[in-house]
Amino acid sequence: MIKLKIAKHVADNTDAHALFFVKKAVQFSSVLTENGEVQAANVLEEIEKGICEDLEIVEIDGHKTIFVNAAKERGLSSLDHLRMAGYRLGKRAAQKQFKTVKLLLADAADEQVKAIFHGLYYSAYKFNKYKTKPAKDFTVTFDIEADVRAKDFERIAAEVAVEQHYTSLAKDLVNTVGSDLYPEAFAHIAIREAHKVSGVAISILNPRILAKEGFNGLLTVGAGSRFEPCMVKLTYSPKNAPKDKHLAIVGKGITFDTGGISLKPAKGMKEMQSDMSGAAAALAAICAAAELKLPLKISAYLCLAENRIGSGAVLPGDIFKAKNGKTVMVDNTDAEGRLVLSDGICAAAENGATHIVDLATLTGAMVRALGPAITGYFTNDEELSQKIKAAGDATCEKFWQMPLEDEYANELVDHYADLSNIGKSAGAILAALFLREFVPEGIKWSHWDIAGTAYVEHPWKYTTYGATGIGVQSLIELSRELGDKA
Ligand code: BES
Numbered sequence: 021m022i023k024l025k026i027a028k029h030v031a032d033n034t035d036a037h038a039l040f041f042v043k044k045a046v047q048f049s050s051v052l053t054e055n056g057e058v059q060a061a062n063v064l065e066e067i068e069k070g071i072c073e074d075l076e077i078v079e080i081d082g083h084k085t086i087f088v089n090a091a092k093e094r095g096l097s098s099l100d101h102l103r104m105a106g107y108r109l110g111k112r113a114a115q116k117q118f119k120t121v122k123l124l125l126a127d128a129a130d131e132q133v134k135a136i137f138h139g140l141y142y143s144a145y146k147f148n149k150y151k152t153k154p155a156k157d158f159t160v161t162f163d164i165e166a167d168v169r170a171k172d173f174e175r176i177a178a179e180v181a182v183e184q185h186y187t188s189l190a191k192d193l194v195n196t197v198g199s200d201l202y203p204e205a206f207a208h209i210a211i212r213e214a215h216k217v218s219g220v221a222i223s224i225l226n227p228r229i230l231a232k233e234g235f236n237g238l239l240t241v242g243a244g245s246r247f248e249p250c251m252v253k254l255t256y257s258p259k260n261a262p263k264d265k266h267l268a269i270v271g272k273g274i275t276f277d278t279g280g281i282s283l284k285p286a287k288g289m290k291e292m293q294s295d296m297s298g299a300a301a302a303l304a305a306i307c308a309a310a311e312l313k314l315p316l317k318i319s320a321y322l323c324l325a326e327n328r329i330g331s332g333a334v335l336p337g338d339i340f341k342a343k344n345g346k347t348v349m350v351d352n353t354d355a356e357g358r359l360v361l362s363d364g365i366c367a368a369a370e371n372g373a374t375h376i377v378d379l380a381t382l383t384g385a386m387v388r389a390l391g392p393a394i395t396g397y398f399t400n401d402e403e404l405s406q407k408i409k410a411a412g413d414a415t416c417e418k419f420w421q422m423p424l425e426d427e428y429a430n431e432l433v434d435h436y437a438d439l440s441n442i443g444k445s446a447g448a449i450l451a452a453l454f455l456r457e458f459v460p461e462g463i464k465w466s467h468w469d470i471a472g473t474a475y476v477e478h479p480w481k482y483t484t485y486g487a488t489g490i491g492v493q494s495l496i497e498l499s500r501e502l503g504d505k506a
């Protein structure tokens with residue numbers, strides 16, 4: 021665990037100090053003695069020459085000082101460098117069993133402080149649900165010297181604590197194995213979480229209601245599983261929200277994707293426990309927005325089903341009628357995400373959403389195109405596009421806009437049904453074009469394909485293995501921006 025303690029001044033009796041540097045320059049602190057400055061300059065010289073390493077601990081001015089490189093990785097923004105620096109510092113302090121570490125951040129800008137705090141929290145994420153003997157938890161308290169900015173830092177620390185709490189919630193859900201987190205289990209966790217924060221209302225649409233209301237995407241995909249599909253609806257509607265805006269977040273919640281009758285190959289299939297990452301992010305983001313009291317009406321639609329082989333499973337070639345009346349031929353049962361999302365998008369539109377953002381681990385094509393570092397997004401609105409980019413920049417989640425290329429739209433026309441669920445050419449674009457068929461005219465919509473970014477099997481940034489929590493923080497930031505009166 022980590023704790024952040026903010027004070028105007030921090031006494032010098034902590035177990036260690038930490039000092040951030042970029043190249044040969046110490047960042048954010050000028051309180052070293054003249055002698056200390058010389059000593060620090062020598063250490064930085066040695067690090068640059070490769071004689072000693074980043075995270076080296078050296079006695080400066082009589083204090084153990086951890087030197088943290090805040091410009092180490094390639095390709096990251098300066099804010100993300102600070103997140104990474106915080107992350108590595110957090111790991112190092114815990115490894116050295118330092119109970120208290122002093123940080124001098126009085127000269128840092130708000131967003132820099134926020135980035136460091138995020139990094140520190142990331143370093144402490146653990147998922148011990150399945151370990152019988154988890155490593156003993158060690159708590160590091162970071163004593164932050166803030167001088168006149170103590171109030172601001174307190175506010176930032178409180179914000180980061182909420183954002184990280186919900187990022188971890190999303191990660192925990194994704195890291196929970198497929199047989200434990202089936203649709204109903206997910207819905208129960210959603211109920212528990214909604215009840216924990218004030219202002220979030222929740223309702224569950226069970227298969228009977230889904231059938232009555234024509235949500236046949238979920239029913240079609242869920243038909244092969246002994247676990248029934250459901251849709252979870254959450255709403256947060258604060259009084260001080262602008263009247264003309266309503267953000268709906270739609271999450272793909274395939275609790276496991278075997279591919280169905282169009283079965284996936286064995287290799288890598290276990291990663292498909294992460295096929296509910298979109299729904300996890302949607303749940304986490306709306307609860308976080310409520311806890312942060314953001315002034316924006318938000319609703320969330322978690323489209324929960326298990327895509328599995330069974331005697332009732334949908335067959336390739338089957339045709340069903342989607343919620344908006346269009347008929348869909350299921351050419352490939354592994355292209356199931358778009359089917360459940362069609363229900364979520366229709367529900368969001370019916371409930372008066374002005375903006376819809378859907379998140380989905382939707383296509384292998386996106387994994388190959390952009391890899392683990394970048395989320396590809398599609399949108400029908402340029403202003404929303406700018407806001408998404410800005411939200412991503414602020415939270416160090418990279419976004420790249422992809423085209424809704426009309427030239428390929430004909431590939432989705434079936435011989436006998438209105439639509440086919442797959443096309444022939446560009447996989448990620450076709451999936452987005454399919455979703456567009458369910459977005460009514462006039463609604464600003466964006467689709468985030470997080471297939472590459474939601475889950476990693478090799479260490480990446482602040483995730484050693486598994487769920488990254490992608491999307492949660494961008495959604496919170498986007499909600500902040502949409503709620504802004506300006
Ligand atoms: N859940 C998968 C996409 C995916 C792949 C997510 C890799 C994360 C990592 C999705 O349901 C799927 O199987 N998509 C197919 C669609 C195809 C049949 C048109 C794909 O991308 O191969």
Ligand code: ZN
Pocket residue numbers: 277279353354355356357
């Ligand atoms: Zn699939």
Ligand code: ZN
Pocket residue numbers: 274277295354356357381382
């Ligand atoms: Zn899937």
